[in-house]
Amino acid sequence: MIEQLSWKVGGQQGEGIDSTGEIFAIALNRLGYYLYGYRHFSSRIKGGHTNNKIRVSTKEVRAVSDDLDMLIAFDQETIDVNAHELHSGGIIIADAKFNPVKPNHCQATLVIIPFTEIATELGTSLMKNMVAIGATSAALGIDTATYQAVVDEIFGRKGEKVVNNNMEAIQRGADAYIASVGESVQTLSLKKADGKNRLFMIGNDAIALGALAGGARLMAAYPITPASEIMEYLIKKLPEFGGTVVQTEDEIAAATMAIGSNYAGVRTLTASAGPGLSLMMEAIGLSGITETPLVIVDTQRGGPSTGLPTKQEQSDLLAMIYGTHGEIPKIVIAPSTVEEAFYDAIEAFNLAEEYQCPVILLSDLQLSLGKQSVEPLDYDKIQIRRGKLNEEEIAEREDKSYYKRFELTDDGVSNRVIPGTKNGIFHVTGVEHDETGKPSEVPQNRKDQMEKRLRKIHNISFQNPIYKAAPHPEPDLLLIGFNSTRGSIEEVMPRLEADGLKVNHAQIRLVHPFPADELKPMLQAAKKVIVIEHNATGQLASLVKMNVGYGEKIESILKYDGNPFLPGDIHQQCKEMFANGHI
Amino acid sequence: MATFKDFRNQVKPNWCPGCGDFSVQAAIQRAAANVGLEPDDLAVISGIGCSGRISGYINAYGFHGIHGRSLPIAQGVKMANRDLTVIASGGDGDGFAIGMGHTIHAMRRNIDVTYIVMDNQIYGLTKGQTSPTSAEGFKTKSTPSGSIESSLSIMELALSSGCGFVAQSFSTDLKDLVAIIEQGIQHKGFSLINVFSPCVTFNKVNTYDWFKQNLVSLKDIEDYDPHNRMMAMQTLMEHNGLVKGLIYQNPNRPSYQESVRGYSSSALSKQDLTLPEEKFSELMAEFM
Numbered sequence: 001m002i003e004q005l006s007w008k009v010g011g012q013q014g015e016g017i018d019s020t021g022e023i024f025a026i027a028l029n030r031l032g033y034y035l036y037g038y039r040h041f042s043s044r045i046k047g048g049h050t051n052n053k054i055r056v057s058t059k060e061v062r063a064v065s066d067d068l069d070m071l072i073a074f075d076q077e078t079i080d081v082n083a084h085e086l087h088s089g090g091i092i093i094a095d096a097k098f099n100p101v102k103p104n105h106c107q108a109t110l111v112i113i114p115f116t117e118i119a120t121e122l123g124t125s126l127m128k129n130m131v132a133i134g135a136t137s138a139a140l141g142i143d144t145a146t147y148q149a150v151v152d153e154i155f156g157r158k159g160e161k162v163v164n165n166n167m168e169a170i171q172r173g174a175d176a177y178i179a180s181v182g183e184s185v186q187t188l189s190l191k192k193a194d195g196k197n198r199l200f201m202i203g204n205d206a207i208a209l210g211a212l213a214g215g216a217r218l219m220a221a222y223p224i225t226p227a228s229e230i231m232e233y234l235i236k237k238l239p240e241f242g243g244t245v246v247q248t249e250d251e252i253a254a255a256t257m258a259i260g261s262n263y264a265g266v267r268t269l270t271a272s273a274g275p276g277l278s279l280m281m282e283a284i285g286l287s288g289i290t291e292t293p294l295v296i297v298d299t300q301r302g303g304p305s306t307g308l309p310t311k312q313e314q315s316d317l318l319a320m321i322y323g324t325h326g327e328i329p330k331i332v333i334a335p336s337t338v339e340e341a342f343y344d345a346i347e348a349f350n351l352a353e354e355y356q357c358p359v360i361l362l363s364d365l366q367l368s369l370g371k372q373s374v375e376p377l378d379y380d381k382i383q384i385r386r387g388k389l390n391e392e393e394i395a396e397r398e399d400k401s402y403y404k405r406f407e408l409t410d411d412g413v414s415n416r417v418i419p420g421t422k423n424g425i426f427h428v429t430g431v432e433h434d435e436t437g438k439p440s441e442v443p444q445n446r447k448d449q450m451e452k453r454l455r456k457i458h459n460i461s462f463q464n465p466i467y468k469a470a471p472h473p474e475p476d477l478l479l480i481g482f483n484s485t486r487g488s489i490e491e492v493m494p495r496l497e498a499d500g501l502k503v504n505h506a507q508i509r510l511v512h513p514f515p516a517d518e519l520k521p522m523l524q525a526a527k528k529v530i531v532i533e534h535n536a537t538g539q540l541a542s543l544v545k546m547n548v549g550y551g552e553k554i555e556s557i558l559k560y561d562g563n564p565f566l567p568g569d570i571h572q573q574c575k576e577m578f579a580n581g582h583i
Numbered sequence: 584m585a586t587f588k589d590f591r592n593q594v595k596p597n598w599c600p601g602c603g604d605f606s607v608q609a610a611i612q613r614a615a616a617n618v619g620l621e622p623d624d625l626a627v628i629s630g631i632g633c634s635g636r637i638s639g640y641i642n643a644y645g646f647h648g649i650h651g652r653s654l655p656i657a658q659g660v661k662m663a664n665r666d667l668t669v670i671a672s673g674g675d676g677d678g679f680a681i682g683m684g685h686t687i688h689a690m691r692r693n694i695d696v697t698y699i700v701m702d703n704q705i706y707g708l709t710k711g712q713t714s715p716t717s718a719e720g721f722k723t724k725s726t727p728s729g730s731i732e733s734s735l736s737i738m739e740l741a742l743s744s745g746c747g748f749v750a751q752s753f754s755t756d757l758k759d760l761v762a763i764i765e766q767g768i769q770h771k772g773f774s775l776i777n778v779f780s781p782c783v784t785f786n787k788v789n790t791y792d793w794f795k796q797n798l799v800s801l802k803d804i805e806d807y808d809p810h811n812r813m814m815a816m817q818t819l820m821e822h823n824g825l826v827k828g829l830i831y832q833n834p835n836r837p838s839y840q841e842s843v844r845g846y847s848s849s850a851l852s853k854q855d856l857t858l859p860e861e862k863f864s865e866l867m868a869e870f871m
Contacts, residue, residue: 030871199870209866215856217847218662220655237866239845242854246662249688253655256648260628260659263646264667265852268659286649374870379863384856400592400642418852419626419644419660420667427639429647430631438594438639439647 001191003058005140006065009132010051010082011074013044020072020129021052023154024136027146028056029200029373032193036061036487037371038564043225043309049077058193062337062372062487066568069188070139071108072132074115076100083108091188093135093177095128111135113176119169127169134173139181141189144170199374203341203367203484206374207297208233210345211269213382216295217243218268220257222250222276225309226365227299230271251276255283255296262293263428265389265418267349271297274316275306281324284358286430288328291406291414291453293352297345297361299368300483302562311562312365314483315535318542320360321512327450329355329412329457332512334362336467336486338374340509341367346382347462354387355456356413362511364534366484366564388415394423402426402436408448412456457513465510466518469493472502477574478526480519482508482540484564485532491567496574508540516547523550530577532570536560587616590625592642603754603780603791604634604701610757611670611699612641614764620668628657630673630682633708634701634780637672651682658694664850665840668768669695675702679715679735689773690746694839697767697774701754702737703782704789711785721788736824741775742816747833748774749815751826753794754781763829772838779827801828810834 007024011017018039025035036055042048055065068085071078073094083106086092090108094100095115102110113135119127130151137144147170155162201209208230211219217238221231235245243266248254254270261268272280277298287294300316302308320332331351335341345361352359394403394417405426407414414435417424427437432449434440467486477496479489486507496503506522508515523529523544531541531554538556545551557573559565590612598604615625625643629635631650638645644667648656657671678686678700689696705723706712712725716737720729741749748770752760760778767774779794799822801807807828808814815831840846847854 197871199867201870205870212866213858213863215858217851217854217856218659220659239843242845242847242851244662244843244846246658246692248655249684252652253685253688256652256655257659257662259648260646260656260661261663261851262659263656264626264660264663266663266854267856268663282649283652290646377867379860382858382863402592418664420623420664420850420852422623425622425642425644427645427647429639429645430649431647437645439636 001189002069003191004061005056005070005188005190006053006068007056007070007072007136008051008053008068008082008085009072010049010078013042013048013050014046015074016126016129017050017052017074020132021054023147023150024133025054025371026200027150029198030149031146032195032198033057034060034198034373035200035371036063036373038064038366039369041310049081051078051082056190058191063491063567064564066566070136072136073100074128079103091139093132093139111177111180113173113180115173118172118176122165122169122172127166130166130169131173131176134170135177137170138174138177139188144174197376199376200371201338201374202229202369202371203338203363204229204299204369205233206338206342207271207345207361207363210342211349212237212241214267214346214349215384216267216269216349217241218258218261218266219245219270220248220254220261220268221245221270222248222254222272224273224276226301226368227271227273227297229368230297251279252283255280255294256286259283259287259292259294263419267295267353269295269297271299273299273301274303277316277320277323284330285324285326285328287358288324288330288453289326289430289432290428291356292428293356294358295348295352295361296358297363300362300364308562312564313534313560313562314364315539315560316362317482317511317535317539320362327454329357329453330512331355331357331359331457331460332362333359334482334509334511335367336483336507336509338367338372339377342377343381344509350383350385351460351462353389354385354413355460356387356416357456362483364483370484388413390415390417390421390424394421396423402438404435405437406433406435406449406452408435408452412452412454460513462510465508465515467507467509468505468522470504470506470522472504473525475502475504475526476528477501477503478506478522478529479503479532480506480508480529480540480544481532482511485534488565488567488570489532492570492574495567495571499575511543514543514547519544520548523548523553526553529554530557530574531555532557532565534559534565584619585616585621587613589622590615590642592640594640596640597636598633599784601783602633603703603782604637606754606757606760607699607701607778607780608637608640610760610764611637613761614768615643615668617761618765618768624666625668625670626660628653628660628669628671630677632674632677632706634672634674635677651677651680652685653677654682654685654689654696654698657696658689658692661694661696662840662851664852666850669697670768671696671698673700674707675700675704675714675716676706679737683715687740687744690741690744690775692839693745693747693772693836695772697764697776699764699776699778701780702777703780703786705782705786707782707785718788736819737777738819738824738830739816742812742819742831746775747772747836749831750774750776750829751779752776753779753798753827755791756827759827766829770832770834771841772836797825799826801826801830
């Protein structure tokens with residue numbers, strides 16, 4: 001019995017590879033297994049190798065596994081590209097149609113099943129995916145009836161016949177597998193799961209659901225990988241709440257439209273990736289100087305320019321913190337799990353209104369698109385806090401002067417009035433302005449207004465700015481990361497401990513303003529620090545050095561080839577650092 | 584009920600004496616009062632440039648944004664609160680150069696915003712460079728040998744972009760301008776009003792006199808029918824775009840907000856943001 005399975009299905013893009021993985025995963029999620037899926041895809045719709053790697057476990061997992069137990073291949077390329085991941089006890093189940101050949105070095109077992117032929121016999125070759133799922137199930141010892149509910153949901157509207165055909169395809173796949181290898185070869189039999197109900201979602205689903213729960217009623221956005229799922233979810237759901245998504249002509253319009261509707265009192269977001277964020281930079285400055293709340297999601301992907309549009313990277317970090325000309329208050333949050341993405345999305349709207357500034361919810365491709373099992377989200381944790389949003393009547397001023405929307409206050413935050421409020425008229429401008437919003441170049445006013453804006457975020461209230469797993473008071477090693485690297489770092493820790501090292505972990509969740517005071521003692525206590533991130537220049541390491549210091553202790557492990565860290569990558573590099581005396 | 588004086592504030596415009604924009608400001612104030620608005624009901628969203636300062640000169644909720652982006656901001660405001668009357672405003676550089684993408688798509692999208700452009704065929708605030716509406720051969724600091732790019736036919740472009748209200752006016756014709764702005768505000772959907780507003784400092788060609796001599800009033804064209812798009816296009820071409828009056832209106836095209844599925848019939852900004860627990864459980868179940 002195994003407690004964990006690493007499974008991958010591959011073929012040409014457009015062949016239904018995703019849905020094969022999806023049906024398999026949903027069914028297993030319902031059995032109570034923890035799932036973690038990562039898709040390898042290209043920036044094209046038809047053709048090109050694609051695969052969906054899914055990890056099934058009886059324990060929570062949040063990283064792509066180092067190796068592979070089972071590979072389902074719809075073409076030879078899938079075998080050629082992925083066979084090296086298989087361990088010697090692994091299995092390749094391949095479609096007979098392409099006369100699969102196992103590479104010389106590969107010690108895994110090759111099982112050939114006529115996926116396409118069986119599917120065609122049942123009516124359509126499209127069902128070859130279902131045949132493959134059946135074969136997989138036989139190899140894992142999973143009852144084919146497990147899929148009935150999922151198949152009903154997906155194909156139910158197409159009629160009973162289609163449902164039955166698909167179920168039969170699954171059964172035939174299972175039968176064919178058993179006929180081919182015999183009942184005895186169930187070496188990958190999975191241990192039973194806990195049967196608990198969990199959500200199965202990508203980070204973008206969690207962000208979109210969080211936005212809805214957090215009171216967002218409008219979104220303005222331009223489609224882009226890997227952010228589009230957020231707008232696609234919200235365009236389905238917002239109309240139930242009176243709102244909508246406006247698909248704009250570009251990201252400049254998206255960000256400025258969101259500023260317009262936030263100014264007018266509606267929680268509004270936009271979401272994009274690096275190229276879109278580059279276009280939004282001027283608008284972010286406008287939000288900053290006009291103290292208009294704004295929530296922007298940045299799902300990082302490979303940059304610069306069009307870069308690696310469908311690949312993992314974390315190279316927007318410094319641009320998100322420092323981007324826009326001039327100086328503004330800004331909050332940048334980097335959730336490290338899907339659950340956090342949900343709660344942080346809600347919090348982004350609260351912070352944007354409480355501090356009246358832009359809030360960037362930073363994600364990365366792996367977090368945004370990696371599909372995984374998530375414990376049910378807690379309704380009681382949903383909070384709506386709107387800060388100093390004026391809800392009282394405003395007395396008429398005899399001199400018809402403007403309302404002091406930008407009044408100098410101790411905490412820097414002024415009362416916010418939304419257009420339409422009686423006696424609340426004030427002016428907003430991206431030009432430096434006085435307390436009523438009238439343009440002013442008076443040096444003292446400039447100084448006062450600049451300091452007022454910047455002090456707003458001096459002491460922001462944010463729960464758990466750092467996720468800490470710090471069992472050791474004096475660790476040999478502190479591992480630091482942000483966003484999706486958390487899963488890999490968590491998995492490498494017990495391996496390093498097994499090597500005899502005491503290891504602590506800090507995942508930075510609030511990247512700006514940087515939680516220096518909270519991180520400092522962790523750095524102080526550690527003999528060495530390794531900052532692990534997906535970029536070529538060590539951006540998070542720079543932030544740590546700049547804000548906390550201890551540069552002499554800090555090393556970097558960087559990955560910028562487009563693929564997510566595997567726990568083994570990190571472990572290997574840590575070991576090399578030991579061998580070289582770096583740590 | 585508010586009068587045009589209620590739309591005045593205490594700010595003295597920093598426009599040059601004689602600038603056409605003064606009349607546009609006065610026309611907006613009068614039109615707002617004439618259609619029965621209160622200052623609190625009006626939002627004026629402007630771009631950057633001399634004319635962009637207008638949001639600060641009218642007693643209403645004003646938002647002076649970034650260069651070329653008055654329209655997306657204005658559309659966001661209108662989407663958030665459909666009870667507000669939203670006027671977007673700026674110059675020809677703001678709307679037809681840096682902001683042209685937004686102008687075309689705002690016309691296609693048809694959110695109920697009235698867009699008033701003060702067109703002086705030159706960049707004033709940066710002290711005299713060519714604009715998209717400058718005539719070919721126009722000499723400026725950035726085109727010392729004369730502009731070699733063709734002048735934009737903005738009214739024709741509006742017609743071809745599906746704009747449901749296309750009008751052009753001249754800043755000295757205060758009465759007509761006020762009437763056109765009133766119609767624009769009352770039009771359900773996006774309206775574009777291009778106002779020739781001479782720059783007395785940097786444009787020595789397109790002067791008040793030049794417009795008086797060259798502009799043709801549509802009232803003087805026999806049987807002109809502003810509901811006939813083909814006639815509108817032909818008339819614009821015949822007069823090289825130099826016409827004034829209501830060029831085209833399609834009163835039947837529903838606005839974006841009328842067409843959006845599920846869109847709130849009351850101001851979205853007044854909504855309770857709480858998500859009922861039952862609804863939340865339903866949404867979660869979709870992921871199980």
